Amino acid sequence: MASNWSRPEKGGKRDLASGNRNGEQRHRQQPRDDAIPDSNGSRAARADSGFGQLRRVWERLGEDDPFWAVLSDPDKRGGRWQADEFFATGKLEIETQLAAAAARGLPQLRALALDFGCGVGRLTRALAPHFQRVIGIDVSASMIAAAKRLNADLGNVEFRVNPATHLSGIADSSVDFVFSHITLQHIPAPLALGYVGEFFRVLAPGGVAVFQFVNGVDASWRGRFFGSLPTLALNMLRRLVWRRGTVFEMHPMPEAELARVLLRHSGLRVLDAWDDFSAGPGWHGRRWYVTRAANVTETRRASDRNNPC
Ligand SMILES: C[S@@+](CC[C@H](N)C(=O)[O-])C[C@H]1O[C@@H](n2cnc3c(N)ncnc32)[C@H](O)[C@@H]1O
DSSP: OOOSSSOOOOOOOEEEETTTTTTTTTOOOOGGGSSSSSSSHHHHHHHHHHHHHHHHHHHHHHHHOOHHHHHHHHHTTTTTHHHHHHHHHHHHHHHHHHHHHTTTTTTOOSEEEEEEEETTTHHHHHHGGGSEEEEESSHHHHHHHHHHHHTTTOEEEEEEOOOSSSTTTTTOOEEEEEOOSSSSGGGGGHHHHHHHHHHHHEEEEEEEEEEEEEEESSSSSSHHHHHHHHHHHHHHHHHHTTTOOOOOOOOOOHHHHHHHHHSSSTTTTEEEEEEEEOOTTEEEEEEEEEEEOOOOOOOHHHHHHHOOO
């Protein structure tokens, strides 16, 4: 589906094992129960064990070659991304997304933005000129250490390690722009659905949540190939192609389950849902734009703005 909301980046090198294309691999209240959506104990336990593995993988990737782990262009493996070139890709992505949101008059306020799965702050940095305050969250301490080092010049940005399946450090209804890009696609679906529930919990009235995810493979030979193999077999292939022991995984998130998470939260509306190509060839992606009705008074919002977390 064509989209002026979600513009795929054109051209670039492709990496068979990830399907990535040139860079795009590519409170106050307690969090809701859907932070781990399975009420069944054993399923929750499985989700937790997936989380431990996820942390270890991204910890290691952030130590080894963080720019390439974020934007997996094969030509850039081994520390060959230039920082200015790398961060320029983030500026383009954020300007595109903010312009599309602004065309809808959203977000109504620009007090607080949240970048979920911020990596080394490629997109967090690009959000900084547009919001009073930006929080970048990542599961990987090594990624966050690099983000702090690379963005030390920014006064309105905070980076947090979040070794959890929820976002309990962020207050309900406090974030004007929730953003997540090429992150949910790496998280097992039960966990990813929980995080999306958290995006909805923290979204402020008049705010917008923009998040990309993968919902399956496409009809190309690559897609059919990816779809025919279990994750363990794909991981072996990735280890061979990338010549490294630690590899990230791709995890499709069923859109129907996402819709069920949305229904558990009141006052939300899906503005748009577009096909997205950020994950690269072989993978079929989507990008959702969700807003919360601005049903509170300006006085209330002003008080939230002064005390967002
Ligand atoms: C491909 S990188 C994308 C980084 C950033 N969004 C960008 O586009 O520049 C994926 C990031 O998601 C982070 N991540 C993976 N699982 C996560 C989780 N459960 N919670 C927060 N961050 C996570 C990884 O550590 C990694 O930094």
